[in-house]
Amino acid sequence: MILAAIATLIWLYLYFLHGHFWHSGPELLPARPVTAPAVDIVIPARDEVETIGAAIASLLAQDYPAPFRVILVDDGSTDGTAVRAAEAAGSDPRFLLVSGATKPAGWSGKLWALDQGVARSGAELLLFTDADITHDPRHLATLVARMGTPERGARLDMVSEMVRLNCESRAERALIPAFVYFFQMLYPFARVNDPLSATAAAAGGTVLIRRAALERIGGIAAMRGALIDDVTLARLVKRGGAIFLGHSGLARSIRPYPHLADTRAMIARTAFTQLRYSAALLALTLIGLALVWLVPPLAVIFGGGWSFVLGLVAYLLAVLSYRPTLRRYGVSGFWSLALPGIALVYMEATLASALRHWRGTGAQWKRRDYGAGP
Structure with missing residues (x-):
């Protein structure tokens, strides 16, 4: 129940106090x-x-x-x-x-x-x-x-x-x-x-x-x-x-991203750069993403009592916050229900970006390798 409560508090902040980003x-x-x-x-x-x-x-x-x-x-x-x-x-x-x-x-x-x-x-x-x-x-x-x-x-x-x-x-x-x-x-x-x-x-x-x-x-x-x-x-x-x-x-x-791998590659190219090549920030980011996106649906599926209620509140706030962006792109609102799975793709791409950096390959784009450093 503690994790569900934390996730709900985060979503209450995001939805009501975080610059109304979801508008x-x-x-x-x-x-x-x-x-x-x-x-x-x-x-x-x-x-x-x-x-x-x-x-x-x-x-x-x-x-x-x-x-x-x-x-x-x-x-x-x-x-x-x-x-x-x-x-x-x-x-x-x-x-x-x-x-x-x-x-x-x-x-x-x-x-x-x-x-x-x-x-x-x-x-x-x-x-x-x-x-x-x-x-x-x-x-x-x-x-x-x-x-x-x-x-x-x-x-x-x-x-x-x-x-x-x-x-x-x-x-x-x-x-x-x-x-x-x-x-x-x-x-x-x-x-x-x-x-x-x-x-x-x-x-x-x-x-x-x-x-x-x-x-x-x-x-x-x-x-x-x-x-x-x-x-x-x-x-x-x-x-x-x-x-x-x-x-x-x-x-x-008009640049197409017809396959899942195309969009994933776009994300992975600079995700670790966004985190200033910091392992600590990477760990905090992945933990935070898990709290925001994974804990609510897991609490709904496997929790009971207050865990279920708190998880449901957080999940509904996430779904509602995604609807305006989906409308902007003319995409069915049912995709909002898939946010936890979509977030997993982004989490994996972020981790892949870090692994590429640590292996020394760094960001690559248009036949250029920008190395592993900032």
């Missing part, structure tokens, strides 16, 4: 900016031939009332990414293709590519986005409108969005909404957006940042080796300015 909001709605500064859109790309054409075409089709450019930094692709991007852009003068230089030691590939793109930019605002994301024509204007202006008293240094992830296959329906849900739990968006809270986070698929704010933190070089670069950037920017994190209804990732 699955806010979402940026289409808007037009009061003032429209010039924007440079920087896309780091490495072997993205299947998605880059659609991404480039959607960005060049933006309905934005000021000059903007699309700067693609080809980071050593071997699959024709640069050719496909150039075909999609045609003769549009707003498109600039940069052939990335060899990555220096100590840099992550994505950040090195971003740094080269920033070096070719002179605009007041910079939009960092991924090569697998397509954008509604209203997206750029909406992001700039959310940045605000000094005249309207709502000036932000950075706006980021959790773009809509691909969620079509059975494996995606099982794990992708949970990925977003767990991210919201880890970084409650309301706390991220509260200038008085220390919580900071961003979603790397869409990051609009003021050049002045980027220069204030020391540029991309200030986080050159970060593997979880979006959260690192948010932490640096929030130390001296206001940021916003929300959900996007105007941008979506």
Whole structure:
């Protein structure tokens, strides 16, 4: 009964006091900016031939009332990414293709590519986005409108969005909404957006940042080796300015994760990095996840009396908290009943990430091995 009571207390806190993370909001709605500064859109790309054409075409089709450019930094692709991007852009003068230089030691590939793109930019605002994301024509204007202006008293240094992830296959329906849900739990968006809270986070698929704010933190070089670069950037920017994190209804990732192993690999790639490569944090995390996700259903199945009641309360709070995220992705609410099993997959992937680190292989992505260290 003690474990069931602890689990219930945790869920009462999570549901009522943890920034209402489960609301699955806010979402940026289409808007037009009061003032429209010039924007440079920087896309780091490495072997993205299947998605880059659609991404480039959607960005060049933006309905934005000021000059903007699309700067693609080809980071050593071997699959024709640069050719496909150039075909999609045609003769549009707003498109600039940069052939990335060899990555220096100590840099992550994505950040090195971003740094080269920033070096070719002179605009007041910079939009960092991924090569697998397509954008509604209203997206750029909406992001700039959310940045605000000094005249309207709502000036932000950075706006980021959790773009809509691909969620079509059975494996995606099982794990992708949970990925977003767990991210919201880890970084409650309301706390991220509260200038008085220390919580900071961003979603790397869409990051609009003021050049002045980027220069204030020391540029991309200030986080050159970060593997979880979006959260690192948010932490640096929030130390001296206001940021916003929300959900996007105007941008979506077209990268598929058709099999369970694909999503698991995405999780395992940087899970131990998130825990700062700490065995103690890993142990505490696994214990905490077991209390939150496994104890309630086990108490319902095998407990009696107060253990059953407490387990049922905790389990119902978990189920209810997951429903808004499932609705956002158009997935049946019955998947909320499977949260304990889904959590087991995430726990195993986190442990696998740690084992990979201890074996010396570290994080791997796009034919690059980032080693076992931070």
